[in-house]
Amino acid sequence: MTARDFAIRYGFLLLLLGMVGLFGWLQPGFLTVPSAVFILQSVAITGILALGVTCTLVVGGFDLSIGAVATSALMLAAYVMVVWEMGALAAVGLCLLMGAGVGLVNGLLIVKMRVPDLLATLGMMFVLIGLQRIPTEGNSIATGMALPGGGVAQGTFSPAFLALGRYRLWDVVPLSVVFLLLVAVLVWVFLELTRHGRLMYAIGSNAQAAALAGTNVGAYRIGAYVISGTLAALGGILLAARLGRGDVASGNNLLLDSVAAALIGFAVLGASRPNAFGTAVGALFVGILLQGLTMLNAPYYTQDFVKGAVLVVALVFTFALTGRGARARA
């Protein structure tokens, strides 16, 4: 293995380790168990969204609507519990259904209507940002709010639902972190170890060849958007459980952060392609960076700057250093 290969394979992981060491040295509180748990919890939501978008990247697509799906799920969960006064199970079920439904519509638009993926999901993003505000006329949802139809919302967030975002196993590990790890493992197994996952990679690298080999390309592409939508809804559920209210938000920052995580993931272990492990590491990378910088009192704009710089470096790792890919394409 040459030095160059080594840099490509392990460079990013070393960078991550170096960063952890640096923050630990500068800020004694950084290398502690609570701090590690904090970081995992802060990346749980974007991480889950990023894993969803990874699935669409694998089939050569893209899902711009995930941030809006997540905030729509946030509003829907709040609406179901506070206005309709239903339980946690109904809230979770309806949100996941909504996410899968949006994913299905995205997939049908892209595969059946032949709308380019960026445009279809962009349209869906706007639809959702508007739609989530219509039932409450633009207001946030909380117990005691006045309803447009008259009366006052009496329901509350069920404790079982809030536990999704707040309960801690053994008083240490928040449930949302467990969900992140679970989703990461499931997506990794699905993409790397099953026939379906391999076919999805095949579609991503050459859809025509995959189709000629007998793959139902359309179904797999639609499936990827359904996965993405469902995972985004799961992220929204966790967000709602953490906030304990239905906040009006566009979710654009969620979208950007999760896309950044997925793209950084290209560089991990020199994969040069979307992959679940890389995405998880990418999300962690961004989380550690922001947590450390905040502990050092760095203002928010420097954090955006650093986040962007990391993304650029990761993309350089992916596209420039992995010479094989570049030569193969040339």
Next chain:
Amino acid sequence: MITRRTLGRVAAALLASAALPALAQDRPAPFDNPGEVEIALVRYLSTGDFFQAYLAGVQRQADALGVSLRVFDSRQDAAVQADMVDQAIALGVDGIIIQHGLTESMREAAQRALDAGIPVVAFDVDVENEQIPQIEQSDRDLARLVLEQAVEDNGEEWVAAYVYVPGIAPLDRRNEVWVEFKERYPGIQEVAQFGTLDNPIANSVANQARAVLSANPNVQVVFAPYNEFARGVKIAVDEAGMSDRVSIYSADISTADIGAMREPGSAWKATAATNPAVVGEVSVRALAMLMAGEDPGRQVIVPPSLITQAQLNEENISSMEELSARIPAFAHADVAAPDWMPLPSAPQD
């Protein structure tokens, strides 16, 4: 927001305007014949609880006067907002309220309205024009009220963390007060400053606040002068299990915030707020005075009220409506209210 109560109020206002032509005639022109008066509200910001409540207040006062209201919503597009002022001029409205916006884009547009003989008032945007009254919620008073409460609760010596994003006018004004306070009470030691407007803001601020709290476990007071910030800090404090050691002081309030402040053992101790609906009412009243040829003054300031956790618990308040009903200072501001001005009926029957 249309509740049964507001519907009732609207109905009452309609009845009143139909039944009391004699009263209306006592008002100065053009409000002696309000059916033919139309005012325009040109908005820059409109999404969120604050702006919804503001609009409700504008509507309420317009109804009380019996004038019709036309709402233009530019959705944070400065150029569109300027065009909308021109549109309002072309439609021949009798008065214009400019709600937020950028000085650079609104200065000329507002001047064009004045040139067309249309009175203009501006809320929270400085259009640099002597003839245009500024409606303001006093951010400085807001910050001062809540910080005085923090000193009363915690003494003059504490370790503070501060949430701030520079470049946002109301936050900048609140920041000035914080800087003065730190000078006046040298015992206040600020160990961390953070803040972000990445949305969902509460979630992003919660992530930051947790990093800050674990780096500075000795923090006693978090000054978070914007309710979205305070929500995020409260999530972080709860997650870190520090509710008994940390107190949060904020500004602004909503129904959900009242719930958060009243949770058992909540770290969110006090907030100061101006009722956005009242600001909306005052905007219309100031415009009406101007249209009637009276002078509301160059600056019309709507005073804020202090709202503490203890007060909410004592009065058993759980929503903005109840807050308005039980804390009269919050429900009504005696600003821009000459004798002839019809006021919207009190929120409680």
